[in-house]
Amino acid sequence: MNKYLIVTALFVLAVITGLLIGPAPLDSTILQLRLSRVVLGIFAGGIMAFCGGILQGLFGNPLVEPYTLGSASGAALGAACGILFVGILNPLFAFLGSLGVGFFVYTIARMEGGLLRDRLILAGVVMSFLCSALVMLIMVMGGRELYEVLYLLMGYLGVIIDASNRWYYIVLMVVSLGLVGFLYRYYRELDIISQGIETAAGLGVNIERLSLIIFVVTSLIIGITVSMVGAIGFVGLVVPHISKLLFGAKHLRSLPASFLLGATFLLFADTLARVLTVYELPVGVVTSIVGVPFFIYLYRR
Amino acid sequence: MKSIVVNTISFAYNDDAVLKNITLDITEGDFVGIIGPNGAGKSTLLRIICRILHPQHGTVLLFGDDIAQMHGKQIAQYLAFVPQETYFSLNFTVEDVVRMGRYPYLSPFQRERCDDRDAVDRALHAAHVDMFRHRQINSLSSGERQRVVIARALAQAPRILILDEPTSHLDLHHQHAIMELLGNLNKEGMSILVVNHDLNLASLYCRRLILLHEGSVFAQGTPGSIINEQTLKQIYQTDVTIIQHPHKNVPQIFLK
Numbered sequence: 412m413n414k415y416l417i418v419t420a421l422f423v424l425a426v427i428t429g430l431l432i433g434p435a436p437l438d439s440t441i442l443q444l445r446l447s448r449v450v451l452g453i454f455a456g457g458i459m460a461f462c463g464g465i466l467q468g469l470f471g472n473p474l475v476e477p478y479t480l481g482s483a484s485g486a487a488l489g490a491a492c493g494i495l496f497v498g499i500l501n502p503l504f505a506f507l508g509s510l511g512v513g514f515f516v517y518t519i520a521r522m523e524g525g526l527l528r529d530r531l532i533l534a535g536v537v538m539s540f541l542c543s544a545l546v547m548l549i550m551v552m553g554g555r556e557l558y559e560v561l562y563l564l565m566g567y568l569g570v571i572i573d574a575s576n577r578w579y580y581i582v583l584m585v586v587s588l589g590l591v592g593f594l595y596r597y598y599r600e601l602d603i604i605s606q607g608i609e610t611a612a613g614l615g616v617n618i619e620r621l622s623l624i625i626f627v628v629t630s631l632i633i634g635i636t637v638s639m640v641g642a643i644g645f646v647g648l649v650v651p652h653i654s655k656l657l658f659g660a661k662h663l664r665s666l667p668a669s670f671l672l673g674a675t676f677l678l679f680a681d682t683l684a685r686v687l688t689v690y691e692l693p694v695g696v697v698t699s700i701v702g703v704p705f706f707i708y709l710y711r712r
Numbered sequence: 713m714k715s716i717v718v719n720t721i722s723f724a725y726n727d728d729a730v731l732k733n734i735t736l737d738i739t740e741g742d743f744v745g746i747i748g749p750n751g752a753g754k755s756t757l758l759r760i761i762c763r764i765l766h767p768q769h770g771t772v773l774l775f776g777d778d779i780a781q782m783h784g785k786q787i788a789q790y791l792a793f794v795p796q797e798t799y800f801s802l803n804f805t806v807e808d809v810v811r812m813g814r815y816p817y818l819s820p821f822q823r824e825r826c827d828d829r830d831a832v833d834r835a836l837h838a839a840h841v842d843m844f845r846h847r848q849i850n851s852l853s854s855g856e857r858q859r860v861v862i863a864r865a866l867a868q869a870p871r872i873l874i875l876d877e878p879t880s881h882l883d884l885h886h887q888h889a890i891m892e893l894l895g896n897l898n899k900e901g902m903s904i905l906v907v908n909h910d911l912n913l914a915s916l917y918c919r920r921l922i923l924l925h926e927g928s929v930f931a932q933g934t935p936g937s938i939i940n941e942q943t944l945k946q947i948y949q950t951d952v953t954i955i956q957h958p959h960k961n962v963p964q965i966f967l968k
Contacts, residue, residue: 606800606809610793610861615785661804
């Protein structure tokens, strides 16, 4: 019972510090800005961690997450193309980028039979680099400022939500959360897949269909999220592991716990990013500094 | 009543023919062993019967229905498969693993009902793993884990149990325990189909043997009719001596 309380208390603490702590003095305008920031943080942190948990379950690989799989950077590339060619930050372009790059990585890792766990990560990380370079190229050629590029590639929660775009964000968030709920129904299948493809097939899990559904739907969710806050790395890697450690291996529990813990983690990271320097660091700087040592630790195990 | 009818199955990986025009059937309540040298296509045949692989030609009938037309969960209610190796990348409790056997009966978010819990209890009991119930799966020995995997298959409440080399890598005690367990399940009416490399174990426990060679059925019948010096010489290129088991009326093989 205790750990539920602690996790909830941490979440509440993250929300409160996110609202109250920062360089600027607190007034109603600042509070409003921070509120939208906290909402975005809960949303993006939860989504990234949830997707990380789902993808780790599907591929049976502890190093997989939207960022290491290349699909977050792919979404950023799609979003950059959208900015350059259509002039707006478009979730549809981000979705297509995420889907395209994810599919490409998957194809590389599958060549000559069998999905190789190390190859999946290698292909994902390499494609992630390529996408970052292309985002940089496209944005600079399009006459965009470098800070915009950085925010898109590393993640930034300080998007200003006001009366003009409030509904746009609300609709996207509701759609994404609906899709998260839809993916959650596969918790039993993910438990079973952790015991091998043959076991799963023998129990009647349609693995090809399930993989396709999870692949497309997570790409859509990641595309939407990245188009809102940029490609935030390593939340999806670190959090599902902590969640499984605390709440056990069963996805019925570990997936919702990942969402809550991911939200908490990203809120703390964002608060830290705001108070560390007088400039606003992209939040991905903090999540990467925490996440990379964790990645190395998992890789060596 | 036939539990399984395999009808002119052919299967190839790329261009390598693994199974050539296989036809056989399993009578309900039988205990059948598939034997044959490495690469004869034994495991491939099992995977096709369980619809893990899809044949290029031919059909498999499960109690009269073509499995290609059935839903995966529907197949899993009649037929349970124990793969050669199960690895546990996540650390579940033994009970959690066995409860996964109820997957074919549950829809998403549906809670386990009374009969699901009963089936799990019966399976844990039948496979003699109820004392491990709350242990973590990765803390068990490989022999104990294999029994847990069989318990998971039993929780499916299948009418036919299919196992791919369930006793390889196991010590004498666990080999015996697993084969005795299969024998008891068979006495209670369950059909058993097992791939076994160990010809002596197969001869001792199976009522009927199917000998596969180079993707075709070479011979089938009782162990006494299949296991003889000429056949083994021809298939395995090995000289053997065969004598009767001292307590049971089945052939046992000795290398010369």
